[in-house]
Amino acid sequence: AQKITQTQPGMFVQEKEAVTLDCTYDTSDQSYGLFWYKQPSSGEMIFLIYQGSYDEQNATEGRYSLNFQKARKSANLVISASQLGDSAMYFCAMREATSGTYKYIFGTGTRLKVLA
Amino acid sequence: NAGVTQTPKFRILKIGQSMTLQCAQDMNHNYMYWYRQDPGMGLKLIYYSVGAGITDKGEVPNGYNVSRSTTEDFPLRLELAAPSQTSVYFCASRAGTGGAYGYTFGSGTRLTVV
Numbered sequence A: 001a002q003k004i005t006q007t008q009p010g011m012f013v014q015e016k017e018a019v020t021l022d023c024t025y026d027t028s029d030q031s032y033g034l035f036w037y038k039q040p041s042s043g044e045m046i047f048l049i050y051q052g053s054y055d056e057q058n059a060t061e062g063r064y065s066l067n068f069q070k071a072r073k074s075a076n077l078v079i080s081a082s083q084l085g086d087s088a089m090y091f092c093a094m095r096e097a098t099s100g101t102y103k104y105i106f107g108t109g110t111r112l113k114v115l116a
Numbered sequence B: 001n002a003g004v005t006q007t008p009k010f011r012i013l014k015i016g017q018s019m020t021l022q023c024a025q026d027m028n029h030n031y032m033y034w035y036r037q038d039p040g041m042g043l044k045l046i047y048y049s050v051g052a053g054i055t056d057k058g059e060v061p062n063g064y065n066v067s068r069s070t071t072e073d074f075p076l077r078l079e080l081a082a083p084s085q086t087s088v089y090f091c092a093s094r095a096g097t098g099g100a101y102g103y104t105f106g107s108g109t110r111l112t113v114v
Helices: none
Strands: A003-005 A010-014 A019-021 A024-026 A033-039 A046-052 A064-069 A074-079 A088-095 A104-106 A110-115 B004-007 B010-013 B019-025 B031-037 B043-051 B054-057 B064-066 B076-078 B087-094 B109-113
Touching (some): A003 A104, A019 A110, A024 A074, A033 A074, A046 A074, A074 A088, B019 B087, B043 B064
Parallel strands (some): A010 A110
Antiparallel strands (some): A003 A024, A019 A074, A033 A046, A033 A088, A064 A074, A088 A104, A088 A110, B004 B019, B019 B076, B043 B054, B064 B076
């Protein structure tokens, strides 16, 4: 069965420092996609970054990068130069293997608090 | 461009009541999804649709029903509300058939069943 695991319920980081949020996944499929979403206290879900299983380069989007280690089945989110506005819940998600449906499974999330 | 619109934002239901959570998107997306988020948990899929007239169950469908008569609308129906359905409900849609597309989420509906 496919599974996403986020082992850090909460993290603190000092403003302007980098932080890594962990995500490991379990799948037997060769083709899959990994996503990170941000959920601020206001509650909406914001798409941050995507990594395909066949992508050789780690994905980057501005201050966000995804440290993809396929053999270890990990897809950690790295936020560089943290800002106070980065304080939020962060969810890792994986696109399920079932073709044509694009269902995602989500981890339980990591709550990040950026300290001034 | 409004994206995905969910109504209502908040609702309190009594046990045994029914209600419909509305979801509409104006992006002409074929794929639409309903998730629920319980406190401290990730999102769990309730129902999904790959196009008008086509729906299927997700991981936690019991106590819910959906319909998809148009591309734009994907309402979620709660019959005989129970306290276990207290949750935040998210509707999402997805463009295209390529793997890289992320979901566009609505702002959520916070439902309390008392």
